Amino acid sequence: MALFIAKRLGAALLLVVGTILVAFVLTAVLPGDAATARLGEQAAANPEIVEAMRRQMGLDRPLYEQFFIYLGGLFRGDLGDSVQTTRPVLTDLMLFGPASAELALSATLIAVVVGGGLGIVAALRANTAVDNVLRAFSLGGVSIPIFWFALIATSIFATRLQWFPSSGRLDAGEIPPPRVTGFYTIDSLLAGDLPLFFQAVDHLILPAIVLSAPMVGLLMRFTRASVLDVLGQEYIRAAEAKGLSPRSVVFGHVLRGALVPVITVVGTAFASLLAGTVLVEQIFAWPGIGSYAYRAASTLDLSAIVGVTIFVALIYIFVNLITDILYGIIDPRIRRA
Amino acid sequence: MKTPRRLLTAATLVAATALALAACAAPADTDTDQPDGEQSESLVIDKSFDLVTADPARMFETTGNIVLHAVYDSLLTFADGDATEPLPSVASEWSVNDDATEYTFTIRDGITFSDGTPLTAEDVVFSLNRVKNVQGNGSFLMSGLSVTSPDESTVVITSETANTAVPAIVTSPTLGIVNSALVSENGGTDAEDAAETDTAEEFLNTTSAGSGPYMLETFDTTTETVLVANPEYWGEAPVYDRVVLRNATAEAQLMDIQSGTADIALDLGSDQINGLGGDVVIDTAQAPTMFFFFLNANPEVSEITSSPDFREAVRYGIDFDAMLELAGEGAERAYGIIPSSYLGALGADSAVERDVERAQAAVERLGGDVTVELEYASDFSSNGLSMGPFAERIAAQLAEVGITVNLAPGPIATTLESYRAGTEEMGLWLWNPDYPDSADYLAFGPGGIVGERAGWTAGMAPEIEAVMEEVRSEIDPAAREPLYQEFQELSNEAGVIVPLFQPAASVVSTSAVGEVAYDPVFSLDIAAIGR
Numbered sequence: 001m002a003l004f005i006a007k008r009l010g011a012a013l014l015l016v017v018g019t020i021l022v023a024f025v026l027t028a029v030l031p032g033d034a035a036t037a038r039l040g041e042q043a044a045a046n047p048e049i050v051e052a053m054r055r056q057m058g059l060d061r062p063l064y065e066q067f068f069i070y071l072g073g074l075f076r077g078d079l080g081d082s083v084q085t086t087r088p089v090l091t092d093l094m095l096f097g098p099a100s101a102e103l104a105l106s107a108t109l110i111a112v113v114v115g116g117g118l119g120i121v122a123a124l125r126a127n128t129a130v131d132n133v134l135r136a137f138s139l140g141g142v143s144i145p146i147f148w149f150a151l152i153a154t155s156i157f158a159t160r161l162q163w164f165p166s167s168g169r170l171d172a173g174e175i176p177p178p179r180v181t182g183f184y185t186i187d188s189l190l191a192g193d194l195p196l197f198f199q200a201v202d203h204l205i206l207p208a209i210v211l212s213a214p215m216v217g218l219l220m221r222f223t224r225a226s227v228l229d230v231l232g233q234e235y236i237r238a239a240e241a242k243g244l245s246p247r248s249v250v251f252g253h254v255l256r257g258a259l260v261p262v263i264t265v266v267g268t269a270f271a272s273l274l275a276g277t278v279l280v281e282q283i284f285a286w287p288g289i290g291s292y293a294y295r296a297a298s299t300l301d302l303s304a305i306v307g308v309t310i311f312v313a314l315i316y317i318f319v320n321l322i323t324d325i326l327y328g329i330i331d332p333r334i335r336r337a
Numbered sequence: 338m339k340t341p342r343r344l345l346t347a348a349t350l351v352a353a354t355a356l357a358l359a360a361c362a363a364p365a366d367t368d369t370d371q372p373d374g375e376q377s378e379s380l381v382i383d384k385s386f387d388l389v390t391a392d393p394a395r396m397f398e399t400t401g402n403i404v405l406h407a408v409y410d411s412l413l414t415f416a417d418g419d420a421t422e423p424l425p426s427v428a429s430e431w432s433v434n435d436d437a438t439e440y441t442f443t444i445r446d447g448i449t450f451s452d453g454t455p456l457t458a459e460d461v462v463f464s465l466n467r468v469k470n471v472q473g474n475g476s477f478l479m480s481g482l483s484v485t486s487p488d489e490s491t492v493v494i495t496s497e498t499a500n501t502a503v504p505a506i507v508t509s510p511t512l513g514i515v516n517s518a519l520v521s522e523n524g525g526t527d528a529e530d531a532a533e534t535d536t537a538e539e540f541l542n543t544t545s546a547g548s549g550p551y552m553l554e555t556f557d558t559t560t561e562t563v564l565v566a567n568p569e570y571w572g573e574a575p576v577y578d579r580v581v582l583r584n585a586t587a588e589a590q591l592m593d594i595q596s597g598t599a600d601i602a603l604d605l606g607s608d609q610i611n612g613l614g615g616d617v618v619i620d621t622a623q624a625p626t627m628f629f630f631f632l633n634a635n636p637e638v639s640e641i642t643s644s645p646d647f648r649e650a651v652r653y654g655i656d657f658d659a660m661l662e663l664a665g666e667g668a669e670r671a672y673g674i675i676p677s678s679y680l681g682a683l684g685a686d687s688a689v690e691r692d693v694e695r696a697q698a699a700v701e702r703l704g705g706d707v708t709v710e711l712e713y714a715s716d717f718s719s720n721g722l723s724m725g726p727f728a729e730r731i732a733a734q735l736a737e738v739g740i741t742v743n744l745a746p747g748p749i750a751t752t753l754e755s756y757r758a759g760t761e762e763m764g765l766w767l768w769n770p771d772y773p774d775s776a777d778y779l780a781f782g783p784g785g786i787v788g789e790r791a792g793w794t795a796g797m798a799p800e801i802e803a804v805m806e807e808v809r810s811e812i813d814p815a816a817r818e819p820l821y822q823e824f825q826e827l828s829n830e831a832g833v834i835v836p837l838f839q840p841a842a843s844v845v846s847t848s849a850v851g852e853v854a855y856d857p858v859f860s861l862d863i864a865a866i867g868r
Contacts, residue, residue: 030750033754036753036754036757037750037753037754038474039474040397040474040475040771041768041771041780041786041787042474042477042771042780042786043397043473043474043475043476043477044757045757045786045789046477048472049472049473049476052472052532052533083389084389084558084559085557085558085559086389086390086538086539086542086558096559151588154592155592158592158596159592159595159596162596162597165596165598166589166592166593166596166598167583167585167589167592167593167598168560168561168583171598172379172381172561172581172583172598172599173379173381173561173563173579173581282586283586283588283589284589285583285584285585285586285589287559287560291559292559295559298716298748298749298750299750300750
């Protein structure tokens with residue numbers, strides 16, 4: 001097991017280094033001059049100011065030098081400064097990362113509980129009316145355009161019914177809880193501020209539900225298929241024949257066997273969630289990595305673009321690593337392979 | 338296959354519980370219960386942020402203007418939506434010499450900064466020199482100007498050449514007066530090498546050092562920026578003690594205004610406003626933003642667009658009123674490059690009527706069948722308008738007179754670069770005033786910043802350049818007016834720069850707040866809301 005994890009870790013590390021190089025080269029060959037992109041019409045027409053800006057941004061050095069300076073900074077945990085926020089990119093990532101993580105994890109939680117739960121129901125009721133309704137529901141979840149769903153959800157639940165707020169992580173002008181994890185839901189509880197906790201949850205619900213829609217659909221289908229598959233296996237029949245109670249058959253045998261493919265799906269779906277967050281964060285004015293990346297790209301904020309790329313790559317790699325390791329734990333055949 | 342019914346129930350329960358939990362967590366009455374009176378005065382303003390910094394010397398953005406106009410006082414100001422006459426602010430009075438090269442300002446007595454330090458002429462000199470030497474986006478405002486203080490209550494601004502725009506320039510929040518002692522203590526300097534040595538930006542992004550009606554409580558360029566009333570303010574206290582500016586897209590602003598989450602929304606387009614219910618107040622005015630396109634006059638860039646025949650074909654081939662339809666309600670056709678509320682703006686009598694035959698004849702002289710490329714930024718919008726539809730309409734209209742226009746959309750980062758490098762054959766752009774004075778629009782003349790980008794260099798149009806020279810040194814506004822008109826008439830005739838329209842700008846507010854006027858200079862005058 002240890003060797004298996006070490007191998008996976010080594011591969012992950014190589015991936016990270018490759019990502020940094022690719023991200024850096026890509027931003028370097030991007031059309032557009034990051035220095036003048038920051039300047040106004042009048043300032044851009046003044047060579048002195050443009051030169052001062054290029055110097056300030058380190059763009060006056062040759063590319064290879066810039067890369068080594070950047071790498072050197074990375075080892076010191078310095079990702080450079082963002083042009084947009086004028087803060088170090090690392091600070092920005094620490095600030096916006098947890099916001100996105102809170103949203104993505106909430107969406108995943110909703111998807112696992114709702115999608116997984118309904119998937120099991122559909123499998124156990126295969127080919128009945130209940131199953132058909134649930135299958136239609138999952139198809140809807142997978143195929144609904146997230147952008148449209150977000151707009152519809154806000155206009156109904158936020159604007160008309162006013163059940164939920166339509167934007168931000170907290171009400172306007174509210175002071176965030178003292179920072180521990182960066183998750184407002186957790187930090188507000190740690191601070192013992194219940195009203196603030198409810199406010200944070202309130203703001204989280206709508207975007208999380210919208211973001212979870214495709215994943216709910218996907219998980220339902222996979223769980224259903226996976227459970228059906230396991231139900232047909234020899235060892236389940238054997239267990240039933242032994243006279244085990246139905247509950248222990250399902251929870252002891254069926255679910256364990258059905259878990260492997262489902263974990264894969266959660267892993268890959270979580271990664272695709274990151275793409276969804278860009279849209280959802282834009283619509284709900286959720287200050288996370290998605291909207292940060294969008295702004296960085298549109299203003300040629302190079303340090304921020306590279307920073308976000310590395311950050312997202314790390315998450316992908318980490319999630320894949322966890323998925324692999326979980327496999328190994330659940331299914332011994334995989335780690336011996 | 339046998340399925341235990343109990344199991345189904347269990348699984349369904351899990352799902353149901355999850356949904357129920359989600360519902361419970363949301364109290365149906367999301368009326369934000371204010372714990373105390375502290376927050377009831379909070380005013381929430383939604384704005385799509387282009388915020389970069391709260392350091393006046395480095396700030397030159399729309400949102401920054403709104404925020405810093407409320408935090409820093411300038412020598413002079415504009416108020417009540419009137420952009421014609423600068424009013425006293427930090428300077429209680431001012432005078433100018435006969436050739437518009439020397440302006441003398443008397444500093445008002447009794448102004449203190451928010452920390453209680455008195456504001457003196459020394460602070461003014463420090464603030465203006467710092468802008469000049471930090472070499473930020475707004476430093477050009479001080480180009481050719483130098484500032485001195487002969488005594489504690491007098492400031493003299495000297496210009497190398499005649500400059501009639503100085504009073505308008507010093508109203509800019511970029512030239513806001515900072516507490517020089519406090520800023521110096523925190524890394525600020527007005528020395529000549531300030532571009533390299535001034536490190537006060539970080540401090541000014543957390544603590545404001547001004548004398549304006551508000552102070553910064555928190556400043557964030559991405560989420561929200563909060564202002565609180567300055568108890569030391571020397572003028573009339575603002576109505577709202579606490580103002581929250583939130584970064585929100587136009588779509589989110591629409592939701593926020595409808596649900597009452599926001600009191601004021603600044604970026605709603607006319608279509609969105611038409612769909613709003615009854616309990617909002619709308620103030621619509623023309624923004625001073627100018628949409629225009631140009632035909633590159635540099636033969637090396639384009640043989641076609643640099644030809645006078647082509648310019649004539651475009652001048653009579655474009656249907657300006659049809660362009661205006663696309664710009665939505667409240668937009669206004671531009672008869673010249675100077676916006677309607679400024680000195681010397683042209684009226685409808687200068688309008689060119691579309692003449693397809695005349696345009697076709699001009700195309701014939703070119704040999705017929707000409708193809709040009711029109712570049713524009715596809716990922717950029719202003720006042721709820723993006724460039725795409727206008728580019729398409731230009732192409733459609735010119736196709737009718739025999740000109741094929743290939744559209745070349747691109748991300749703003751790249752199109753801006755070719756625009757500034759002067760390599761676009763045709764470009765569709767907009768211009769926001771740098772300061773509210775017609776002098777800013779001389780940038781569109783031959784040799785001006787925009788003129789150069791359109792390949793229209795100094796010496797190409799001596800007649801126009803003579804008028805420009807004359808208007809720069811004319812200190813009598815009454816005499817300046819006809820000169821600005823002449824400059825525009827001649828420019829229209831030359832046809833290198835083609836002004837299109839000024840979009841509408843609307844401030845939407847809830848009825849509880851009442852009408853909030855769009856400010857033609859600062860977009861929004863926060864301190865005046867509710868008066």
